[in-house]
Amino acid sequence: MKNGTGLETCAVPPLSGRVRMLLSEALGHRRREVKKEFESTPRRLFEAEVAAIARVLGKQRSPISLGGALWYESPKDVEPILLAVASDQPLSLGSAEVSLTAFPTMIRKKEIQAALNLAATRYACPVNFLHPSERQAYEEVLRFLMVVDRAQLVGESEERLRWLLLNLVALRCRVIRDLRGLDLLNYYWEKLVRPFPDSALVWSFFSNYDAALEELP
DSSP: OBOTTSOBOOOOOOOOHHHHHHHHHHHHHHHHHHHHHHHHSOOOSOHHHHHHHHTTTTSOOOOOOOSSSOEEEOSSOHHHHHHHHHTTOOOOOEEEOOOOOOHHHHHHTTOHHHHHHHHHHHTSSGGGGGSGGGHHHHHHHHHIIIIIITTOOOSHHHHHHHHHHHHHHHHHHHHHOOHHHHHHHHHHHHHSOSSOOSOHHHHHHHHHHHHHTSOOO
16 A cells, blocks of 8 residues: 555555454553653753653654655754654655665675665665665565574674664654564564663664554554
8 A cells, every 4th residue: 555655554464353452452562661661761862852752752643754755865864864753853855866776785795884884875864765666675674684683783883783774664664564574673672782872863763663653554
């Protein structure tokens, strides 16, 4: 299915009433866990941004602001845009030509620093991960996180790549409602070491994961 922007909106197979009820209860329980963890995580940086996220966490979330199935450009790096999306702020972005950089190949080769640089550049406007051209990139990111990475990456570059990719998966799940993506996000939520670092990528993930857990269509 696609919405008015031309993007896929639902990859959830037909569910029986009881299965849907049980899944809804499980997602609601996890959203409460996310909010509790968010509130207990130490914070020193990004005070204004975290406060904005706190106002939307656990509530009915606004759709990601998109002007159509376009490729967007941004003068900022990925973290400020992620924080804006995480607090449900409207985005005003210019369009650009679709990047043709071979992101999936980099992921497949496990070139961590190259993959991080490419992901941060290609998705400096992270909503571009929702573009129809990125379906294969999404599949590669899922495979990378499920098979290659799991929660075992260590080192600053590896950790930053993991948080960035988790945010991208959560963003796509906000639109597509892909149960594979939700399963991956749930896995990482349970396995990642606490306390979480005080970083823009982590605060964004709290919110984007929460939004991905909203009631299924």
